[in-house]
């Protein structure tokens with residue numbers, strides 16, 4: 248089995264190195280091949296998603312991705328900016344199902360800005376559609392405003408859209424995920440305003456007929472943002488579109504106070520996937536050896552479970568992470584008085600030792 | 603001066619009645635005229651925004667609005683549902699600037715789900731563009747998918763758009779509001795993905811040239827959702843589009859834990875405005891006499907300040923509200939042990955007494 252390793256920018260290389268270390272000590276060996284992506288791709292080959300990198304990602308059974316983005320690339324035109332790499336990989340590989348758990352580890356309850364009773368034991372799964380919606384809809388651009396009071400002025404515009412089959416396939420993923428958990432699914436829409444999401448809601452209701460054991464609830468996106476702050480533990484699985492999912496999954500991750508702990512998986516129709524930490528490239532702390540590698544290590548565990556069909560290895564890694572937490576080891580982002588502050592490498596080594 | 607009173611549905615009539623009581627005891631008398639809106643408009647005249655109601659709102663100097671929506675109207679086709687009334691009023695009256703303060707009253711610090719140190723003293727102002735964006739953009743609907751892998755299937759679609767002049771006028775409102783506060787403005791966009799919001803960002807940067815005393819920062823909407831949870835007090839004024847503003851202003855309101863306290867103003871280019879509480883119609887508690895009328899009373903204060911040019915009366919009402927809070931009076935939504943639980947009418951009477 249072949250894994251494409253795409254470290255990217257900022258803290259990406261440091262944290263991915265720790266996940267690679269973990270993969271290398273498993274009994275079974277995988278073929279790992281590394282390629283530059285994001286700003287590093289641009290620096291090496293003039294494009295954030297170089298041809299060779301894309302070819303590798305296509306050929307591999309799974310992709311382990313660090314993070315992209317750094318200050319020196321901010322001035323580039325949009326098509327060359329680092330984030331185009333991740334958008335391009337999602338679209339080209341057809342990674343339509345983004346799974347983002349928001350879990351609060353009991354040892355880290357204090358890291359949240361929310362009161363402990365509101366978040367302790369939090370365990371929700373956000374499923375975000377990742378290849379449709381206003382992220383990719385055409386037409387888009389800047390044009391002359393065709394009508395209304397601003398006619399003749401310049402205007403920016405984009406197209407939001409979801410086809411029936413696109414909604415059906417993500418709904419199936421969500422209902423099936425709910426079946427494996429507490430059997431409750433919240434579909435987040437804005438059906439009171441948007442045609443796209445009235446349609447979304449209608450299709451989700453139709454798919455629900457195949458999953459009578461799952462309780463389905465519909466919630467407007469503004470209310471969902473409120474309920475995540477008010478009573479996040481009431482959710483089990485949330486499914487929503489690309490744009491709303493971008494916002495809500497980040498808000499949910501931040502509820503835990505420990506976004507440095509949260510992995511993510513982006514899957515295609517055959518469970519091939521790209522795995523990346525939920526946090527970004529954090530260029531301000533890059534190279535200092537202080538970044539938290541656990542989200543990336545846990546992303547590697549998700550990869551073993553979903554794409555490489557090695558659930559027992561995934562369990563081992565997840566248990567090793569729990570063990571280092573219970574040993575009191577903390578990177579600076581989750582450090583509290585009374586625990587032991589460690590750097591990126593030490594944390595990676597501790598997970599390897601716990602294995 | 604004439605005020606249109608539109609109580610609406612659910613708890614709307616109860617809470618608006620308290621604000622009317624407050625307006626009636628001010629030294630200066632205003633002409634108040636009431637009309638049905640939302641579900642009540644549909645029940646009375648077959649439309650959520652009856653002609654007479656719209657005519658009254660147009661003729662008045664300001665509109666005091668309760669809330670719309672109730673279970674019995676959920677099954678109506680979209681064009682007749684209660685929320686069409688508020689969308690119609692915003693668009694027809696040109697109420698493009700929505701001002702939503704998120705303030706945590708020191709007495710209510712315990713009501714928040716966030717830790718006191720994270721939210722105590724919170725005082726941010728969210729300015730949401732209210733008549734553009736994907737809320738009103740054409741074309742929209744359900745059609746046959748014209749291209750791509752889902753070609754030929756049905757798809758829902760909407761158009762996001764912002765014209766230059768639309769962005770300019772809301773940016774001016776935001777910069778001027780920041781000038782009266784801590785002189786810091788955060789413009790929230792998704793310029794890394796959306797053409798509309800790259801254009802938004804460019805125009806905001808241009809308008810900034812006229813306000814060199816204000817510090818402007820740009821933030822992606824997903825990051826803004828995170829920072830609201832992580833460190834909300836770092837914000838001063840936030841400006842954003844209609845869709846992102848819908849989500850972020852509700853999240854920000856919920857941070858305070860006391861959305862029953864938060865007013866809002868929606869202004870046109872001449873400071874005519876519609877004033878409404880930030881919370882909804884809460885049909886589950888309607889008619890029980892327990893709803894918190896303070897957000898509506900504070901909305902009336904905003905109305906006196908922005909549309910009726912009576913800032914000293916606005917101050918008086920706001921001080922009266924602070925006084926009843928310091929007297930320990932609480933409706934059930936903000937009740938804590940050690941305070942005195944009161945109903946909707948009692949709370950209104952207490953504000954009148956404090957005046």
Ligand SMILES: CC(C)[C@H](C(=O)O)[C@@H](O)C(=O)O
Pocket residue numbers: 330333334493794795824
């Ligand atoms: C970098 C950006 C394009 C991306 C997105 O908006 O999807 C990021 O925020 C994410 O959630 O992975």
Ligand SMILES: CC(C)[C@H](C(=O)O)[C@@H](O)C(=O)O
Pocket residue numbers: 439440469685688689848
């Ligand atoms: C009722 C709905 C159409 C409305 C909106 O989305 O604008 C509401 O959520 C609001 O924020 O006033």
